[in-house]
Amino acid sequence: MKAFLILEDGTVFTGTSIGSTKDMISEIVFNTSMTGYLEVLTDPSYAGQAVVMTYPLIGNYGITPDKESKKAWPDGYIVRELSRMPSNFRCEGTIQDFLKEQDIPGIAGVDTRALTKILREKGTMNGMITTNENYKLEEILPRLKEYRVGDVVTKVTCSGKYVLEGTGKKVALLDLGAKKNIAKSLHQRGCEVTVYPAHTTAEEIISSHPDGIMLSNGPGDPADCTSIIKEIKKLYDSDIPIFAICLGHQLMALATGATTHKLKYGHRGGNHPVKDLKTNRVYISSQNHGYVVDAENVDPNIAVPAFVNVNDGTNEGLSYVGKNIFTVQFHPEACPGPQDSGYLFDRFIEMMGGTK
Numbered sequence: 001m002k003a004f005l006i007l008e009d010g011t012v013f014t015g016t017s018i019g020s021t022k023d024m025i026s027e028i029v030f031n032t033s034m035t036g037y038l039e040v041l042t043d044p045s046y047a048g049q050a051v052v053m054t055y056p057l058i059g060n061y062g063i064t065p066d067k068e069s070k071k072a073w074p075d076g077y078i079v080r081e082l083s084r085m086p087s088n089f090r091c092e093g094t095i096q097d098f099l100k101e102q103d104i105p106g107i108a109g110v111d112t113r114a115l116t117k118i119l120r121e122k123g124t125m126n127g128m129i130t131t132n133e134n135y136k137l138e139e140i141l142p143r144l145k146e147y148r149v150g151d152v153v154t155k156v157t158c159s160g161k162y163v164l165e166g167t168g169k170k171v172a173l174l175d176l177g178a179k180k181n182i183a184k185s186l187h188q189r190g191c192e193v194t195v196y197p198a199h200t201t202a203e204e205i206i207s208s209h210p211d212g213i214m215l216s217n218g219p220g221d222p223a224d225c226t227s228i229i230k231e232i233k234k235l236y237d238s239d240i241p242i243f244a245i246c247l248g249h250q251l252m253a254l255a256t257g258a259t260t261h262k263l264k265y266g267h268r269g270g271n272h273p274v275k276d277l278k279t280n281r282v283y284i285s286s287q288n289h290g291y292v293v294d295a296e297n298v299d300p301n302i303a304v305p306a307f308v309n310v311n312d313g314t315n316e317g318l319s320y321v322g323k324n325i326f327t328v329q330f331h332p333e334a335c336p337g338p339q340d341s342g343y344l345f346d347r348f349i350e351m352m353g354g355t356k
């Protein structure tokens, strides 16, 4: 069956329908990872977005247990070519069946290089995937312009608190749309991890006396998370050690008076170089974000830049002055991606007074 990808600027790509055949409107973003398509599909930070994979062959090792959450979150999926015969000793099925089962519409056979060039030059834009050959651009384009991502954190967070038992440091993990590997990275280091839903009050977390607090990644515009930002300010004031990743990093910055803005086309992929400003050492990082903290608006009495993106000079991390708090824009839990910055979890354990 034919499918069409219609962009907000009126460009139309024709391809083959994969997965669900329902119509979908979303923000279209591209990811440059060469592997790890399943971790991308199950990363809750993609809620409210449809993902274009720039790597031309997707699905060649099928569906494996490498999921970052219980389900797939993107609204849509756009690829050049889907593998027809996945092969891997861990393969449990095909990506085609997975997309159908998850009710995610997709399109294959798209010139993803041409599409990515448009998104890179004009910036991220909204789009529609439809199988309706009689689509009317004049009706669809105004709807595409109207689309807003909305409150997606509430949609992706866990429904109730749960614990991963451990004998080491006690960590409270605020689940803003957490990838599984964040809790796993702490648990592997012996921590007892209590995962809290995103709208938990700071009082509840503080009164459980954790050794440290972890703020996770998550979807949407950080500035929309006004009630969560208020609670995070109370966590900042509590003097409990805090480590935050991606959305958590942005929310801590907003809670302490900084601002964020939307990047032209975001950073999504497995090879983004970030420089540690203390040592000048460069790490290759996994990334997935559309927003960024405005480093120039960070009060130097509150926090100082700790990492910078080598490609475009944007902020990649902050170290809070006089506090046991550090936050990063990239993904030290990787999955998918390079594990160069996994040592940051060890630094967090040390900050809590532990020896990893």
Ligand SMILES: NC(=O)CC[C@H](N)C(=O)O
Residues within 6 Å of the ligand: 045, 216, 217, 218, 219, 220, 221, 222, 245, 246, 247, 248, 288, 289, 290, 291, 292
């Ligand atoms: N992976 C994340 O946590 C992303 C944070 C935020 N939703 C952004 O796009 O910038």
